[in-house]
Amino acid sequence: MDAVWRRQSLPVRSLAVAVQSALTGLTSLLLGAVLAACSSGTSPAGGPRADADGQLVYGTLTFHPCALNSASGRSVEAHCTGISVPENAADPASRNIELALALVPATGIAEEDPVFMLAGGPGQSSRDSYPDLHGAFENVLRNRHILLLDARGSGGSHPLHCAEDGAETALTGVGQQSVEAVRTLAAECRDDLSQVADLRFYTTTEHVQDLERVRAALGVPRVNLLGISYGTRVAQQYAGRYPDNTRALVLDSVVPNTLVLGQEHAQNLEHALNTQFARCRQDAACSTALGDPRQHLDQVRERLRSGTLAPVRYRDPVSGAWREEIPQFEHLAILLRMYAYQPSMAASLPLLLHEVAQGQYDSLLAQSQMLSQELGQALAMGMSLSVTCSEDAIEYRQDPRDAGTVLGSEFVTLTLAMCAEWPRGARPENFRAPLTGPVPVLAISGELDPVTPPRYGETVVAPLPNGRHLVLPGQGHSVLALGCMPGLVAQFIESADSAALDASCLEQLISAPPFAGRYGWEP
Template sequence: MPRKIRILLALLLVAGMFGYRYWRDQRAGPADRPAASVAAEATKAPAIATPPPPRMFGRIAFRPCTLAAQFGPASVEAQCGTFSVPEDPARPDGRKLALNLAWVPAAADAEVAADAVFMLAGGPGQSAVDTYPQVAPAFRDVLKHRNVFLLDQRGTGKSNPLKCKPEDDAFDGSDLAAVRAATERCRDTLSRHADLRFYTTTDAVRDLEAVRIALGVPQLDLVGISYGTRVAQQYAMRHPASTRAIVLDSVAPNSLILGNDFAGNLERALDLQFARCEESVACTSAVGHPRAQLDALMATLRADPPLVRYRDAATGASREERLQPDAVAGLMRMYAYMPLVSSLLPLQLGEAAHGRYDGLMALSRMLGSSLGDQMAMGMQLSVICSEDASGFQADPDAEGTLLGNQFSEFLGAQCALWPKGAMPADFHQPLASTVPALVLEGEFDPVTPPRYGEDVVKTLPNARLLVLRGQGHNVIGAGCMPKLFAQFLQTADAKALDGKCLDTLGYVPPFVSFNGWEP
């Protein structure tokens, strides 16, 4: 969603809130009340409200808060608090981090289970507290029996966030020297208030266990989404007795080196998604053949990027820029995460085939601005450079693909400049455990494809893999999945789930015009 629209929505929500309060307070207006009462209220000194005492859960104090959605009007009423941990575990008297924590209490009349649910956000670099409202509907049945907690992993959200300057676009460019310079600026700025070696997955696991102990919860149910599945697997490895069950949505296996497979995974996902158009005469007649058009477009952009006039979605201003191949590759990758959104791509590729590039340019610029708002890039580098950089490899088969080997090349250059933390020797070993596990994958996922889930369940005898038809990345909210998810947390038995309700999931038809898909 464009930043301008997000701001307008926020203003409308604020206006609505104050409008309602004004209406409520004025229903019995001065004309309906005794004159003496009105005069007394006019001269009454405003009362100083005494804040209510904090609500304790274990040793952690919480106060009421509202978790606002990043996109759209949804919000969640919760309890918020902080928990202090040393930045460097070897220096308990050194710098402290106030970890941001939210608690969504179980239903008031619920028989609450002793274990607690923790949602672990993706990225690396996303805030669990900030992203929860978007997936909150998937937890509705879970809250009938369990408390849900959201911990901003150190370096994200409000837990000493490691964010690089949003105006520094060099991270998104194709100039390696500019990326190095931006990385150095970010490193030097963040190092003033953070030791960048201590913002890894291993540090996050240590924090999570400390929070569990402080809450007085005997065991955790971990719900990892994307990168959060790495945190969940590492926690289950290090603290098996404290782990009751795990849900791995769009799983990244422990053995995975982030970045190495990105190019191949994207090509596979795009081929699957574009096949929906190829199988439809109405689609190919209206917009052409998307895969061939994408290949031709990339060849054109690499040879001579066209100058494109478009309207900036954030400002509404008319702008001119050259459409670069990296911008289109990034757009294809991020839109492929959500088939509902990627259904726009065949139409836009058809437009580009006729020399109309403004749609692709506007979508690309809008995407870049929204991603920058969500991701703590410094924390992401601390994780990847500590845990994956030593395994970066160029893939000869990736040459000529949309992404090529740019991820490993650019991340390698950044990691050469970034401080690195320690990693356990068995960090990249598969999780081999009897822990009950529900593993979820989307058929069209461009970053964590179903084969990752197949690999993970091989060493988890009490696991079950569900591949959701026609879905992309982060599938816990699709169809009847929230019901199955809640049933699993109730029984801790994934194999007993009746997944037939997932058969009703369908495919999103590709757009054949700006009015939508075919009737």
Template sequence: MSRKTRTLLAVAALVAVLGYRAFKPAPDDAGADQSPASTADVQARPLMLGSLAFRPCTLDSPFSRDSLEAQCTTFQVSEDRGNPQGRKIALNIALLAPDKPDGVLPDPVFFLAGGPGQSAVESYPQIDAAFADVRKRRNVILVDQRGTGRSNLLSCEAPEGDDAGIEAMRAAAAACAATLSKKADLRHYTTTDAVADLDAVRQAIGAEKINLLGVSYGTRVAQQYAMRHPQSTRSIVLDSVVPNTLQLGNIFARNLDDALALQFAQCTGNAACKAALGDPRAELDALLATLRANPVTVRYRDANTGQEREDVLRADTVAGLVRMYAYMPQAAALLPKLIHEARNGRYGDLMALARMMQGDMKDAMAMGMQLSVICSEDEEGMAARDGDETTVLGNRMAEGLAAMCQVWPKGQVPADFHAALSGPVPALVLEGEFDPVTPPRYGEEVVKGLPNGRLFVLRGQGHAVVGAGCMPKLFAQFIDSTDAAALDGACLEKLTYVPPFTSFNGWEP
């Protein structure tokens, strides 16, 4: 397999959100590079939006080739709104304004990142193309949620190795909490706190109403904002939606297995793929069983340096790679071939891709912020489920989260936090047919309570789909009209399935 192919596939998998681990720590100023565009720009008069003064900056992301010219600022909020004299958080904010300042519409679009734990400023460049039409007439606002990016980042070491046990995860969480508590009250980094921050930013920029686009965990933030501030919510777009009613924790294993069944059917239903690779799920189960009994020492070529390395391949390594690749069908198309190779004793490519993926994702999530959200809002859902022990992920994720939350400080959430969103808010709900974490049935559940909402399920797509096919055009039309029912989704019929790879050169003609 070429280095280019390995890189493309690993980067494709980085759309994964709703993860539960962050690897190595990032510095407090981590996130997109927001260096000034030039000395002259720095000395120029700031761009004023409401009471906030923005200065030119450049947004760079490790997962996007292109830089974006933007305007950046910070905005201080109280960490604990019950103690306004206490610690302050400087929220990191970026503004992407239309090229022509005349005629800018007064209702901006806020992009809400996934995770929980992703930086909105850093992750936005990957999906900027989906906003091309929206940005012609509206400002796009990026706010690093408290605890992420440059908004008092809460990130620290996670247990080393693929075989870290429950006790190691609990100990790592306790150490992380002790370290981060020196600069943050971890009880005040919940979704509810973030929603209050968003409304404070809305008021500061002088917007009467705003539009919200949330991806994955960001859809929880959008729904909570619409519940708490309906008069300020013009519209919401929920891409790969997490229902308000859902408790995170034990959802991952079954949803992944359901998605794999659909994705692997692309191989078993293809005569050439089935003849070459057999039944991918049966081969995966056999591979996992083998590695659980006897992990294998593998020599492989590092995809970034080209150097030969040696490492231990474990069942959890494979399960992690399968989970991440399942988020994007372009990457998942390679899984049957990788699994088949490993089943026949050729582990090198699978090991190389797993290690590259882990390296590229090491700073993608802020572990501390993630635990503050999940442990405060979803602890009741973190329990092993009967039947999940036979899934690819098993119950380890739920059990690990439960152990970490035992030692993590917890914030308060409203009594109706997990009530379903309902009411007249215009809503565009998007799901991918093959999504391994927020399947289409979640969108069906959410849209039931939204009379002005509409669900689109995108054929053959995975997680985070606003950029797929003609969806950016429909997204822009919805933001303009707030009329989801009037959208003509016929153009989405052009979306096709990604054929499974039968060799490392691609699929059969």
């Protein structure tokens, strides 16, 4: 193995772990025991039961055994089914689409109110995301079933993926495409997907309606919703529309109803990066070995945008094949943005910037290539655009404060260009209204989250008499599985009383120190 490949191996391996934690089994014997328990009457009336053929029947839905697999290789045995729903609820004659639903049965006697896990994105699959978070649900599963409904347009629910090579990555808002090129890609994707879908009907509003259809089909009076990132918007919208059918909400990395999602991305990321860079300056080992990350960033930004760099050969981190590419600032920008989600990866940014400042670009290109592939596979960009263009981009405004940030004004500019070509769905008049009422809510945030900072959680719980917000010190985006948080979430779902939680255990959490070299931080 040559020196270039060895030099890439540490950050690339770390990247594989971080991507799966940013975006996250029951054995056959255990599932058999659950089925036996259901058929012998230990499940509440109306709960899952085994039919004569051994299939699991829940309400009017019949499930079959299946395996849920994540991109990281984790697998969880479950039960799956499909649900046919009208694409346009207001038009019964519209095409029907198939929604993919999975059930992870409780390991003990289940309460009648299951838990729906709602994935982020928008455009991420709940079924594909779940295996990486399965361990965090161990205590919840003792007495509640977990249900995973892929939002329409994502995962196995009539997915809306752009077919053009590189389109999924280019349409993330951070790429090497011009405004004209991105607009063309969006138009081509629109034309392709419009042959099989009316893109106006793949928004949060339709997802909320689909969740209610599933609840009714299961025959359960109320549900608990656990949303992650964009999934927290879905949870709040459902609770606002169907308060009598909502028992409790867990909101991980909170998106307030009042937020124009994406408008503050540049400022939030810049604040998170400045915090991480300050930690390196305050750490003697990091600052001595790697210098000032902010100074390096300012230096390499100009160089990468100069257009004077020659192509660089590097190994593809997935295939191992040699590739050749000219380093661009966009390669660095996507790593800065996505690594900031997880402090364990943000800790490596001073090292990355130091290497790029020294003219070493192979690791930068390898990591950027791998992350771009992961993003393109994880998100259904057609569904993401249907949500963004219908719900948020209509309120985007250019902010002078974004100038000079890592994302700059490009995120807003590119998104607006894409949405100029994308069909826009209807948004309810009260869409921006804050969630109110007596619904019990537990909101959780990472202190260093670069996309949904803790102030968003405070905004959501402020008008909620039964709401509570917990901030995990030193942590980033998507914090459900960290430290003692799984236990606290299970306690809350059990009691629906956030005030009774003893969250002092969260004080033990710390953030990973900044790297001082290729072997990590100094002991």
